[in-house]
Amino acid sequence: MRRMGLCILSFFAVLNMSGPVEATDYALRFYGHGVSAPDLDRVKIRVDDPNTNDPGPPADIGATDFTLEFWVRGSTTENSAPAISCGNNVNWIYGNILFDRDRFNQDRKFGLSFGNGRLVFxxxxxxTGDFTLCGTSNVLDHAWHHVAVQRRRSDGYLWIYVDGTLEASADGPDGDISYPDNGVPGNYCSGPCTNSDPFLVIGAEKHDAGAAYPSFSGFVDEVRLSNTLRYNSNFTRPSAPFVTDANTVALYHFDEGPAGPCTGTVLDTSGAPGGPSDGQCQYGGSSPAGPVYVTTTPFSSPPPPTCGTTPLSGCAVAPRGSLALFQSATNSNRRSISWQWVAGDATVSEFASPIDGSASYALCVYDFLSGTPTLALQLAPPTGPAWRLVRGTTYRYGDRTGATQGIRRVSLQGKGLGRGKITLRASGPSLPLPGPVSSTRYFNADPEVRVQFVKNTGECWEGTLTTPGRHTNQSFRARYP
Structure with a gap:
């Protein structure tokens, strides 16, 4: 067996944790670099000082009953570890590891990972032996989920709850699994594992032991460690950030911010005696580096955009653009739309990231009749890993199947003044095109057809088309100028 450790963190830094001012709600985004970025893209919380026999900080759970709970969001695309064979083993180390409080080749340890999207504890x-408990539902489905795992010290009993529903429970190893106060890291990490063993690590496999032990890629928020069993039956998942109480031994809101690289201290706001158990962000890795603070959280994510009944005002315009639409009168599978906004002013920061959900978009097509607009079509590409950032300037979405409303390609090029470009292409039977307005015309276009690309935070980009080059009851093609 291998494993258990974590990065270095400023030891038991004593700050007055009556509670920092949290002006903004953030979460942390990890990128799963793992062994490709040793000791980076993770949060490290020290639970022991190997140079002394003194007790560790409150985050060193396991000497009593405990509950570890948190919010998580991810995808199986980014976390591809297969299903884990659970039971009397340590197979949790082969999943995409999210919480790692291992001790390399030694007892008294625990961890959480994902296999085939299922939680593994x-x-x-x-x-007293080893045990791996597996959940039953796919937690990594691009949505936020509340997860709670519990352990009873007296008999080692284990529980997994997902969104308030008990998914699995079993009798596990008995006794104390906290980090031993006199623990000595083994000589398995090109030397003693002093930089990994005495830490609780979030977001990575702590020892960087190899590709067989992958790290988690996704979002984490609101981590709470408690010295009690908080749940004894199904419950309603939390609807607000955690607040501390007498049983909270560590609480991480990840609200230090600002949005962007997490390079400093992650604050424990529990106020637990003997604390705080602050952590340290180990920022790094390439394309992109992590962890980073993001504004996409379980409670404050901006709503998805919708098209209004009338167009927005004040949208950014571009000197060139086009709209091409086709719908066969005899074959409903033959339908397509292509829209371009070209040579406008746009930066990649204005677009923001549809990968982590910081931004989402809708394409809105308005047909005018006697100067009055009607919403004719709305398309909304999903956020998530189907997007990628290219050369730091362009977000690209690709789905050859067109599973979402026939959308196959979106490109958001943010290269600055006069170099911005937006492209959307969709086709196939799932594309919800409106029918033609008459036997001779697809749109009224009286006097125009206006297309807007709308962001969930209110920004928009538009093109107005007044002189179609081709206009029948099956097609509309126009460009400007």
Whole structure:
């Protein structure tokens, strides 16, 4: 067996944790670099000082009953570890690891990972054996989920709850699994594992032991460690950030911010005696580096955009653009739309990231009749890993199947003044085109057809088409100028 450790963190830094001012709600986004970025793209929380036999900070859970709960969002595309064979083993180490409080080749340890999108909770007792417990639902489906795992010290009993529903429970190893106060890291990390063993690590496999032990890629928020069993039956998942109480031994809101690289201290706001158990962000890795603070959270994510009944005002315009639409009168599978906004002013920061959900978009097509607009079509490409950032300037979405409203390609090029470009292409039977307005015309276009690309935070980009080059009851093609 391998494993258990974590990065270095400023030891038990004593700050007055009566509560920092949190002006903005953030979460942390990890990118799963793992062994390709050793000791980076993770948060490290020290739970022991190997140079002394003094007790560790409150975050060193396992000596009593405990509950570890958090919010998580991810995808199986970014976390491709297969299903885990659970039972009397340490197979949790082969999933995409999110929480790692391992001790390399030693007992008294635990961790959480994902296999085939299912939560995996593993524990090793103090000479009392190993056990890996598996959840049943796909937690990594691009949505936020509340997860709680619990362990009872007296008999080692384990529980997994997802969104308030008990998914799995079993009798695990008995006894104390906290980090031993006199623990000595083994000589397995090109030397003693002093930079990994005595830490609770979030977002990565702590030892960087190899590709067989992958790290988690996705979002985490609101981590709470408690010295009690908080749940004894199904419950309603939380609807607001956690607040501390007498049983909270560590609480991480990840609200330090600002949006962007997490390079400093992650604050424990529990106020637990003997604390705080602050953590340290280990920022790094390439294309892109992590972890980063994001504004997409379980409670404050901006709403998805919708097209209004009338066009927005004040949208950015471009000197060139085009709209091409076709719908066969005899074959409903033959339908397509292509829209371009070309040579406008746009930056990649204005677009923001549809990968992590910081931004989402809708394409709105308005047909005018006697100067009065009617919403004719709305398309909304999904956020998530189907997007990628190219050369730091362009977000690209690709789905050859067109599973979402026939949308196959979106490109948001943000290269600055006069170099911005937006392209959307969709086709196939799932494209919800409106029918023609008459036997001779697809749109009224009286006097125009206006297309707007709308962001969830209110920004918009538009093109107005007044002189179609081709206009029948099956097609509309126009460009400007």
């Amino acid at each position: 593993g524990v090793s007792g103090d000479g």
